[in-house]
Amino acid sequence: MMASALLAGSALALSACVASLAVGAAGMAARGVAGTPTNNEQAHPAAATDCSTRASHYGKVSIIDVEQRSPSKIVVWGTADDGKQRRSFECSYGTKITGFKLRPIASPR
Template identity: 60%
Template sequence: MKRSAALVVAIGATALSGCVAALAVSAADMAIRSAQGPVVSNEHLKPQAEAACGARAAPHGVVKVIDVEQRSVNKIVVWGTAGSGAERRSFECHYTTHITRFTLREIKPR
């Protein structure tokens, strides 16, 4: 009987320690986010994002922007192509206040 009671206490303590750890991580995450301040929209930067991403793609050939999308409050994504003919590539460019990611992909013939 004493052994099963000790087992129940041990299992309960283990479960509670997981909850306490999760609560501590959640509280720390909230503190970090509040210290960073509010996220500011960059929607007004769409023309700058399109120009910067087009300039980044330009060394690969003639640039054609296909779409510019506000993905989140502070992230703009620009899609397009660069080059011509068999040398044409597609690109995806992520922009906040500057280019944060640029991916160039081969366009495979059908």
């Protein structure tokens, strides 16, 4: 009686372990299909230049920061000032500009 209860408990624990292994294998397969992102850390100067060029349509550009967010994503922050209005921008960059947000900066009162 005791042996069958022990066997049943072991089978239950083993089935949970097998399920966990299956989930882990599925996750690894999904990551493998997605591939490893290309590291673009060397692209900081190109990101800053391209994002500055894009922002220059809105005035004189000042870069505030360039940050490596992930192996394949660089974010550039800065301001553009045309003398009438000052705006901030956030520019996402992979191997080219993938996103650009422009926001007005409220003038001091």
